């Protein structure tokens with residue numbers, strides 16, 4: 001009991017700090033999310049009984065979480081907000097927002113815990129319904145509360161798809177790919193090329209997204225082929241190279257001329273050899289064509305259109321949100337099917353022991369190539385969505401750091417587990433896209449209104465502080481730190497796959513592993 | 522059924538198999554005995570396609586195997602319980618057995634075969650959900666053999682199934698090998714434990730530094746002077 005209350009207080013404090021940073025109505029969403037999070041972590045630990053009994057067991061924890069959250073948000077409203085130069089708290093916002101946050105946290109904790117008291121099938125169903133309600137309600141709450149998180153959150157969802165795709169290659173087949181963003185780039189550029197004024201081609205988005213996926217898959221095969229005989233480290237280095245080459249290629253595909261080799265070089269060459277003059281015209285297939293517009297990028301790019309909703313626009317992120325949710329659901333479905341399929345089992349076997357797998361009749365080359373191609377397919381979807389969503393593409397988006405970011409989401413969430421990867425992508429990317437910018441505003445508000453005035457007597461220090469207090473500058477440092485801490489504390493990731501957990505904790509579970517493999521039964 | 526004709530295999534410059542010729546007829550247990558480093562495992566690895574022979578032919582019911590990759594050979598009905606067992610350590614016993622049946626085209630009869638494996642190795646049924654890597658040595662040996670049987674192979678290659686096992690367990694494993702054979706599986710058995718191997722085999726070959734030096738029926742090999750001296754430890 002003591003421990004549960006402590007975890008309630010911890011959750012309340014973390015949620016409270018989030019409201020410090022985001023302020024305003026954010027407490028409503030944060031409250032609900034933390035309620036669900038607390039409920040999930042608590043539900044598994046409590047003694048199992050009927051739903052109502054579960055809820056009453058969780059009452060003290062939920063109450064303490066709610067209480068702490070209330071205190072924290074009041075501190076935010078009346079102490080923090082003035083200190084960072086926001087308007088003094090307006091009771092017409094503070095009261096309903098705090099009420100929604102605290103009650104939301106409290107009620108959702110109880111509901112989530114109560115679900116754990118249902119029979120297993122219904123428990124799963126209940127959790128799914130809860131999740132669906134949150135997913136569907138989120139954009140409307142966001143709009144209503146004027147949080148404006150949605151536009152940035154959609155980027156996080158794009159990386160969720162990328163993470164699931166890379167997870168096929170890294171998590172299932174065990175092939176370390178350090179250049180995965182290349183396939184993302186191929187998907188995005190395919191979309192750009194086929195639906196923009198760049199070439200006056202305007203294919204429908206619903207068609208282009210499949211072309212982009214097919215193109216990415218094709219390049220998965222092409223780039224995969226030469227890397228497959230390589231093992232571990234060498235494979236990683238070659239994929240790293242491809243990841244660097246592809247953006248450079250897109251950057252430089254600005255002046256493409258393709259001439260028919262027969263009429264332009266071979267026949268004139270031969271005639272010249274015999275001292276003659278070829279009268280044949282050189283057939284030029286492409287002349288000085290600007291395929292990708294180099295640094296300028298392709299812009300604008302065609303957007304999806306749906307009958308009732310009309311053309312998707314920048315101003316209205318909700319249709320985009322539901323579109324990417326649909327793509328995520330499709331991806332989850334396909335990846336789960338793949339994992340359970342013959343091919344999925346072959347990936348696992350290859351990852352475990354390639355030689356043994358080949359003795360089972362598994363073709364290692366084909367199996368690994370298909371891992372590259374399937375992984376690339378999903379980044380093709382993501383790339384097409386991305387290109388249409390920002391309606392433009394620029395080569396520097398797809399560099400090495402993008403590949404590493406995707407890899408981080410896979411490692412953070414739990415390699416090999418699709419749900420872990422989803423959570424990893426959400427955590428890392430919302431931190432990057434929402435939390436860090438908010439933290440930046442928070443810090444600069446604090447600096448300008450509280451800290452810098454106090455430093456007025458020391459202009460050099462003042463300038464240095466003002467310049468460096470931007471957490472966005474340190475994003476890769478922060479990602480790195482997160483990974484290092486993660487590897488030390490929970491190397492299997494947030495939600496690990498069973499196999500991965502076993503691999504990392506083998507030593508704990510089998511104290512005499514060495515002895516048991518060699519000696520008697 | 523399986524025939525090797527003058528097979529030469531190299532590891533770089535090391536001439537490991539210097540013209541091996543042997544054959545296994547349908548329904549037989551044939552054993553290949555020899556001391557450590559003689560080339561027994563290399564012979565099996567060459568049949569399986571993991572090592573490529575530099576010259577010579579390997580025929581499975583008249584079809585040449587020596588140019589095929591390992592997975593193609595597996596699909597044609599050659600299954601092995603390899604040296605070091607090579608089970609999938611992070612898959613459960615059940616998943617390991619399912620992997621064994623990967624190459625099979627007929628998925629019917631899978632459950633019959635599972636039942637058969639569990640009848641031969643009741644121990645595996647008890648451990649059905651346990652990860653392969655956490656099994657004891659004997660259990661891993663059983664799993665490796667069970668997994669090979671799940672392929673319903675035309676010929677089963679066994680590489681030193683007695684290695685590292687207690688005497689009682691060795692007895693048990695050899696009994697099971699006999700049962701498997703009686704149920705209709707052709708077996709090529711590689712052993713250092715010549716006494717046990719010769720007591721269940723129909724015929725045997727003796728390999729020394731990459732060459733076959735003797736071949737005969739098992740009972741006659743048991744009586745052979747050289748075999749008694751070098752492999753049975755009887756003066």
Ligand SMILES: Nc1ncnc2c1ncn2[C@@H]1O[C@H](COP(=O)(O)OP(=O)(O)O)[C@@H](O)[C@H]1O
Pocket residue numbers: 532535537555556557558559560561562563564
């Ligand atoms: N991977 C390898 N690389 C180089 N030499 C090897 C390798 N494997 C086996 N050998 C050599 O080939 C010979 C036969 O080995 P092996 O077939 O494993 O013998 P056995 O199974 O009869 O004990 C030995 O001399 C061994 O040192």
Ligand SMILES: [Mg+2]
Pocket residue numbers: 561562563604681
């Ligand atoms: Mg050996």
